[in-house]
Amino acid sequence: MSFEETKARLEMAGQAHVLQFWSELSPDEKDTFLTELSQLEPEELKEHCRRAAEAANSQSTSEDLLDQRMEPVPPEFIGSVRKTDQRTLIGWENEGVLQISKSQVAVLLLAGGQGTRLGVPYPKGMYSVGLPSGKTLYQIQAERIQKVQQLADQKHGSKCTVPWYIMTSEFTLEPTERFFKENHFFGLNPSDVIMFEQRMIPAVSFDGKVILEKKGKLAMAPDGNGGLYQALVDNKALEDMEKRGVQYLHVYCVDNILVKMADPVFIGFCVQKDADCGAKVVDKAYPAEPVGVVCRVDGVHQVVEYSEIQPETAELRGPGGELLFSAGNICNHFFTRDFLKDIAENFCQQLKQHVALKKVPFVDKEGNQVKPTKPNGIKMEKFVFDVFQFSRKFVAFEVLREEEFSPLKNADGVPLDTPSTARRSLLAQHYRWALAAGGSFLNSDGEPIAPKHSLARDEDPPAVCEISPLVSYFGEGLESVVKQKALRSPLVLDGKMV
Numbered sequence: 001m002s003f004e005e006t007k008a009r010l011e012m013a014g015q016a017h018v019l020q021f022w023s024e025l026s027p028d029e030k031d032t033f034l035t036e037l038s039q040l041e042p043e044e045l046k047e048h049c050r051r052a053a054e055a056a057n058s059q060s061t062s063e064d065l066l067d068q069r070m071e072p073v074p075p076e077f078i079g080s081v082r083k084t085d086q087r088t089l090i091g092w093e094n095e096g097v098l099q100i101s102k103s104q105v106a107v108l109l110l111a112g113g114q115g116t117r118l119g120v121p122y123p124k125g126m127y128s129v130g131l132p133s134g135k136t137l138y139q140i141q142a143e144r145i146q147k148v149q150q151l152a153d154q155k156h157g158s159k160c161t162v163p164w165y166i167m168t169s170e171f172t173l174e175p176t177e178r179f180f181k182e183n184h185f186f187g188l189n190p191s192d193v194i195m196f197e198q199r200m201i202p203a204v205s206f207d208g209k210v211i212l213e214k215k216g217k218l219a220m221a222p223d224g225n226g227g228l229y230q231a232l233v234d235n236k237a238l239e240d241m242e243k244r245g246v247q248y249l250h251v252y253c254v255d256n257i258l259v260k261m262a263d264p265v266f267i268g269f270c271v272q273k274d275a276d277c278g279a280k281v282v283d284k285a286y287p288a289e290p291v292g293v294v295c296r297v298d299g300v301h302q303v304v305e306y307s308e309i310q311p312e313t314a315e316l317r318g319p320g321g322e323l324l325f326s327a328g329n330i331c332n333h334f335f336t337r338d339f340l341k342d343i344a345e346n347f348c349q350q351l352k353q354h355v356a357l358k359k360v361p362f363v364d365k366e367g368n369q370v371k372p373t374k375p376n377g378i379k380m381e382k383f384v385f386d387v388f389q390f391s392r393k394f395v396a397f398e399v400l401r402e403e404e405f406s407p408l409k410n411a412d413g414v415p416l417d418t419p420s421t422a423r424r425s426l427l428a429q430h431y432r433w434a435l436a437a438g439g440s441f442l443n444s445d446g447e448p449i450a451p452k453h454s455l456a457r458d459e460d461p462p463a464v465c466e467i468s469p470l471v472s473y474f475g476e477g478l479e480s481v482v483k484q485k486a487l488r489s490p491l492v493l494d495g496k497m498v
């Protein structure tokens with residue numbers, strides 16, 4: 001597209017100010033900037049800027065209303081690992097394993113975020129929390145996929161595949177691709193790891209103008225994890241799923257070290273309940289915990305995000321003293337492919353735009369680079385869970401926090417959701433599994449370490465034991481390896497020992 005054409009389009013959208021430094025750009029910078037600008041549709045851009053400014057100005061009133069319309073999810077829509085008998089749980093697990101063995105289940109990772117809070121310049125999945133094995137989140141997840149495929153194949157004599165769809169963004173695609181290649185896809189078949197990119201959208205000032213990050217670059221950000229639905233369309237991912245015969249998707253966030261990839265119990269529960277949409281939840285740990293709340297608003301299931309709930313609402317308690325809104329969203333969702341198709345075809349454009357006021361670095365009128373100290377820009381994001389309202393049958397599934405949820409959000413130095421807490425959660429889980437399978441531990445001098453069957457949340461297990469996902473997916477199959485054995489801490493139980 002020519003400069004004149006681009007300029008005319010920007011004028012149509014009321015955004016020609018972004019060209020104010022055009023004459024100062026080098027030929028290369030001009031080329032790059034033109035490419036960026038020509039991707040913006042004038043009508044869409046105009047509407048985006050108008051909506052952003054409008055939403056930022058009307059934010060508080062609509063939030064207030066939401067709180068008053070919230071009610072907890074009725075018990076009949078919730079399945080619970082804690083409250084369900086073993087036989088039923090095994091029934092769900094068997095159902096899930098069967099679906100996996102038929103290659104009908106895929107996992108889909110939301111990994112387009114920038115990990116601002118963790119503060120690393122690379123994708124979060126490449127982070128290593130300091131386990132004895134040194135494994136990164138991506139490696140742990142890849143190995144869990146391998147293991148769950150193997151469990152299904154052993155049980156059903158199949159040769160199944162659990163494809164791994166990975167939604168990245170402009171920030172994360174290239175480094176993620178490189179990392180997977182360098183690591184030989186952690187043993188997975190490269191053609192079963194499908195990476196695609198979500199869209200980026202411009203940050204907008206409070207008066208509805210696109211922000212210039214540099215003289216020849218707009219301030220762009222991914223369109224939120226709800227950009228998934230548009231990205232599925234843009235990248236023909238649903239067609240790929242159809243070709244592979246995928247019926248069920250387990251969608252999850254990259255940062256939870258305990259994530260159960262394609263969790264057979266969750267899949268089986270949702271399938272047996274004939275749900276088209278499901279969400280895993282844990283009991284919220286404390287009222288201000290930064291997790292969304294799965295609830296109903298005006299009788300329709302939805303998540304109210306932690307950034308949008310009023311503190312008074314989060315603190316409400318029921319008759320027994322328990323939190324009224326206790327169903328914490330752990331960003332693990334179940335969708336049927338048909339449901340995703342329905343969203344992509346019919347509801348993609350209707351998803352709510354969430355407004356975040358952020359400090360967006362920019363160039364001022366004189367061309368100086370400015371790092372603002374208070375919010376100056378509006379970022380609009382879509383949320384992955386905002387499709388719940390369109391489901392025919394929604395279910396929530398309550399799981400145990402210590403087995404399934406320990407997110408990596410912050411750098412070390414704060415008490416919660418850090419590399420240290422993630423590492424501790426995983427090692428505590430593996431220690432529990434080893435004890436339950438009949439193992440015991442010795443310290444480095446060969447002296448017995450007294451077993452501890454219950455650990456406080458912030459307590460390190462008395463012995464260090466890391467179990468490779470290639471050895472055990474949810475604690476199964478460990479007796480033959482550890483029973484009546486004295487295991488020397490620190491221990492990494494990998495394929496070689498089995």
Ligand SMILES: CC(=O)N[C@H]1[C@@H](OP(=O)(O)O)O[C@H](CO)[C@@H](O)[C@@H]1O
Nearest residue numbers: 225290291292329330331383384407
């Ligand atoms: C838009 C979205 O998916 N938000 C999720 C997501 O929060 P982030 O702070 O965006 O990582 O993960 C949380 C669980 O870790 C979940 O509680 C929350 O609702």
